[in-house]
Amino acid sequence: MTRLLTLSLLIGSALLAQDGSTKENWPEYGGQNSAWRYSALDQVDTSNVAQLAAAWVFQTGDNDGGLQSTPLVIDGVMYVSTSHNRVFALDAVTGKRLWSYIYELPKTFTTFYGPWNRGVAISEGRLVMGTLDNHVVALDAKTGRQLWKVNVEDANQCGCNITAAPLIAKGKVIVGVTGGDSAHRGYLNAFDLKTGRHLWRFWTIPGPGEKGHETWQGDSWKFGGGSTWMTGSFDASLGLVYWAVGNPAADFYGGNRKGDNLYTDSIVALDVETGKLKWHFQQVPHDVWDWDAAYEIVLAEIPINALPRKVLINVSKGGYTYVLDRTTGEFITAWPVAKNINWIKGVGPKGELLGRNEPVVGKPKLICPSIGGGRSWNHGAWSPKAGLFFTTGIEWCEEVTAQAETPSEGKTFFGGTFKLVPTPDKKSGGHLGAYEPLTGKAVWKYEYKYPLLASVLATAGNLIFTGDAEGDFFALDARSGKKLWSFNTGSGHRGSSISYSVNGRQYIATPSGWGSAVAGLMQQFWPETEQFPNGSAVFVFALPEQKR
Amino acid sequence: MKLAIRVFFFLPALLLADQAGTSLGTSAVVARGDKLFAQGCAVGYCHGSAGAAARSPRLRGRTFERDYLVKVIRDGIPNTAMPAWGDRLTDDDINALVAYIQSLATASGDGPAPSETASLAPPVAVKDSDLSPDVRQGRELFYDPQRLQRCSNCHRVQGIGTPVGPDLAKLSRAQLAAEAVNALKYGRPRRVQGIVTKDGDRFPAILIERGPSETRIYDLKAIPPVQRNLPTTEIQSIQQPSGWRHSQAVQSYATDELKAVWTFIRWVTERK
Numbered sequence: 090m091t092r093l094l095t096l097s098l099l100i101g102s103a104l105l106a107q108d109g110s111t112k113e114n115w116p117e118y119g120g121q122n123s124a125w126r127y128s129a130l131d132q133v134d135t136s137n138v139a140q141l142a143a144a145w146v147f148q149t150g151d152n153d154g155g156l157q158s159t160p161l162v163i164d165g166v167m168y169v170s171t172s173h174n175r176v177f178a179l180d181a182v183t184g185k186r187l188w189s190y191i192y193e194l195p196k197t198f199t200t201f202y203g204p205w206n207r208g209v210a211i212s213e214g215r216l217v218m219g220t221l222d223n224h225v226v227a228l229d230a231k232t233g234r235q236l237w238k239v240n241v242e243d244a245n246q247c248g249c250n251i252t253a254a255p256l257i258a259k260g261k262v263i264v265g266v267t268g269g270d271s272a273h274r275g276y277l278n279a280f281d282l283k284t285g286r287h288l289w290r291f292w293t294i295p296g297p298g299e300k301g302h303e304t305w306q307g308d309s310w311k312f313g314g315g316s317t318w319m320t321g322s323f324d325a326s327l328g329l330v331y332w333a334v335g336n337p338a339a340d341f342y343g344g345n346r347k348g349d350n351l352y353t354d355s356i357v358a359l360d361v362e363t364g365k366l367k368w369h370f371q372q373v374p375h376d377v378w379d380w381d382a383a384y385e386i387v388l389a390e391i392p393i394n395a396l397p398r399k400v401l402i403n404v405s406k407g408g409y410t411y412v413l414d415r416t417t418g419e420f421i422t423a424w425p426v427a428k429n430i431n432w433i434k435g436v437g438p439k440g441e442l443l444g445r446n447e448p449v450v451g452k453p454k455l456i457c458p459s460i461g462g463g464r465s466w467n468h469g470a471w472s473p474k475a476g477l478f479f480t481t482g483i484e485w486c487e488e489v490t491a492q493a494e495t496p497s498e499g500k501t502f503f504g505g506t507f508k509l510v511p512t513p514d515k516k517s518g519g520h521l522g523a524y525e526p527l528t529g530k531a532v533w534k535y536e537y538k539y540p541l542l543a544s545v546l547a548t549a550g551n552l553i554f555t556g557d558a559e560g561d562f563f564a565l566d567a568r569s570g571k572k573l574w575s576f577n578t579g580s581g582h583r584g585s586s587i588s589y590s591v592n593g594r595q596y597i598a599t600p601s602g603w604g605s606a607v608a609g610l611m612q613q614f615w616p617e618t619e620q621f622p623n624g625s626a627v628f629v630f631a632l633p634e635q636k637r
Numbered sequence: 638m639k640l641a642i643r644v645f646f647f648l649p650a651l652l653l654a655d656q657a658g659t660s661l662g663t664s665a666v667v668a669r670g671d672k673l674f675a676q677g678c679a680v681g682y683c684h685g686s687a688g689a690a691a692r693s694p695r696l697r698g699r700t701f702e703r704d705y706l707v708k709v710i711r712d713g714i715p716n717t718a719m720p721a722w723g724d725r726l727t728d729d730d731i732n733a734l735v736a737y738i739q740s741l742a743t744a745s746g747d748g749p750a751p752s753e754t755a756s757l758a759p760p761v762a763v764k765d766s767d768l769s770p771d772v773r774q775g776r777e778l779f780y781d782p783q784r785l786q787r788c789s790n791c792h793r794v795q796g797i798g799t800p801v802g803p804d805l806a807k808l809s810r811a812q813l814a815a816e817a818v819n820a821l822k823y824g825r826p827r828r829v830q831g832i833v834t835k836d837g838d839r840f841p842a843i844l845i846e847r848g849p850s851e852t853r854i855y856d857l858k859a860i861p862p863v864q865r866n867l868p869t870t871e872i873q874s875i876q877q878p879s880g881w882r883h884s885q886a887v888q889s890y891a892t893d894e895l896k897a898v899w900t901f902i903r904w905v906t907e908r909k
């Protein structure tokens with residue numbers, strides 16, 4: 090009887106559960122707004138993936154910073170954005186260019202946070218993008234004609250800009266900002282998709298009179314970072330937008346911002362209509378290591394004690410994966426994605442940090458992982474079919490020397506320097522693992538000599554796709570981690586692959602193009618990577634026509 | 638990247654004032670360059686400890702022409718992450734940095750121990766001594782990033798802000814003579830018009846350009862204003878007056894704050 094009840098509860102909630110898988114289209118940055126990066130297409134599977142062949146290639150022509158974006162596909166049209174805010178609409182079957190848009194950048198602007206762009210969002214025929222000079226623009230998705238443009242904050246004043254894809258939820262364009270390593274106060278904004286009019290702002294650092302303001306010393310709240318430099322998620326049934334907030338500034342020096350520094354390094358859940366805070370969970374109170382919580386937030390339904398639970402999964406830069414109840418923000422568990430972690434001894438049963446190991450002023454200290462993260466921002470994938478979360482992880486350390494620093498509006502605000510050093514076991518490098526979401530147990534691990542810096546794609550064909558620094562784009566068996574196929578695209582991988590179908594034919598598409606901040610950091614440690622060629626192209630693969 | 642506003646805000650004292658201007662031996666110059674480099678160039682994601690590379694290029698083990706280094710440090714590289722330091726560093730500082738970077742040409746992969754570059758006095762914010770407290774306060778209020786509705790949302794002054802409303806550096810003597818509150822709250826809008834679209838939306842706007850197929854406007858219904866490109870056929874009518882009042886745009890400011898802002902604008906205009 091209990092069994093039957095549990096079963097019917099399971100089925101009932103499975104029907105209610107948010108289906109985050111993609112099919113013909115890849116309509117949002119994370120696949121769907123639940124950020125699974127899981128395609129339900131299974132034409133390409135473990136039995137035939139070895140025959141996957143290139144269908145077409147599109148060269149964007151702008152190599153600066155590589156190609157870090159996630160292409161979108163809607164009804165046979167692919168949309169891809171590149172460095173310097175260029176957007177191309179391509180026929181998803183042939184790669185033929187339908188239109189292109191080149192954003193008009195001012196004569197002088199700051200690109201401290203890089204020239205790249207990580208993606209666009211599309212809804213109701215409108216394509217929106219954040220820009221290097223901190224504007225949001227909307228285009229007609231059919232023609233590429235510019236519809237509206239609004240300045241969030243003068244980039245030359247704030248030293249900040251937008252590199253992440255916006256999230257569209259309920260007709261609102263929700264968009265974050267960089268600036269976490271500058272003297273800047275972070276925020277998240279919502280604009281009306283149709284008119285561009287501003288609807289709400291959530292300050293990631295509470296102002297005077299607001300709850301949480303007391304977690305900042307003196308004026309430090311004005312310059313405390315808390316950027317929102319990646320893309321959040323949305324649960325329509327709860328009406329909640331989830332965003333991960335980055336590190337406090339200065340990164341390595343906390344002497345003039347004593348306190349917990351809310352809501353930096355936190356997951357925040359906001360009412361989509363008002364932007365008001367529903368709950369928050371802070372991963373790292375008073376961060377002095379630059380451990381952004383900024384990465385993707387995967388919204389999954391996982392059985393806990395035989396009952397399905399709405400959870401969110403978020404990997405933090407400090408190397409821990411957090412699982413929270415996304416209705417209440419309650420901490421469920423946290424587990425490491427990297428072996429070399431020494432900034433804490435562990436995470437306690439309530440999510441509290443155990444045994445902090447902080448940098449000191451004027452003296453180098455060994456910290457693992459390095460500032461590049463126990464994982465970089467490149468996204469993981471959730472396969473409901475496998476019941477596993479697939480994510481990369483990095484083994485590397487650094488010597489940090491904190492340095493007292495006073496803020497100057499809009500200028501960099503790091504509070505120290507660092508130098509990459511080998512891990513104590515001398516086994517620096519990267520890996521991709523298949524993890525049980527509640528235990529963190531790795532079912533398998535694929536090892537690589539360099540960090541793996543491309544996102545992961547999971548498909549219903551039991552396949553896992555990603556790419557590496559040397560240009561190999563490859564497929565692994567989701568159950569065993571065995572490599573089944575690989576193709577060298579001639580430049581390393583730092584973007585996010587997707588899958589889609591047109592007229593019944595499944596395609597796998599990947600950006601290729603080495604670049605980015607972390608790719609730059611790698612040169613300190615692996616000098617040969619300085620020679621790795623930049624690039625910026627989209628490669629698309631399918632099974633040969635007769636093989637389908 | 639000539640950012641006038643920054644020059645006025647702070648002059649971060651990266652420079653070690655006690656040493657500036659004195660002539661130093663080569664090794665002392667290099668040591669000084671090392672310290673400046675650690676504070677300004679090696680930080681965070683920039684050039685890495687002792688030029689070992691990070692987001693920005695590796696400088697160790699490479700040779701650069703002296704003149705090239707001076708130019709790049711002083712003027713920056715436009716539209717890259719490399720800022721111009723000319724407004725923050727003295728010639729002596731730049732020379733010291735150049736000497737230091739050139740000394741890295743023969744350096745091997747490992748930088749000097751970071752401790753050599755540590756525990757310096759923190760940069761000090763130096764206020765521009767030209768400014769009276771009123772002007773300084775007014776300027777801070779004008780660009781105040783902590784309020785959602787600020788003057789620079791609609792006025793571009795000294796290169797910062799969106800040029801929706803008039804250029805405030807060009808105000809006439811007569812306009813400047815007005816009381817702050819009268820000028821900023823009750824001035825009669827002349828350029829703002831009321832737009833009605835075919836789908837029934839009404840809003841105040843500034844016309845940028847009216848073409849046969851497309852009409853470009855600034856939509857003033859919300860702050861910050863939105864630059865919109867409307868198909869001309871979607872516009873039902875354009876009316877004057879619009880009903881828009883400048884007092885709505887300056888709502889977030891108290892009367893004495895407006896006075897301070899006005900002092901700043903007078904100062905800007907007089908400097909021209």
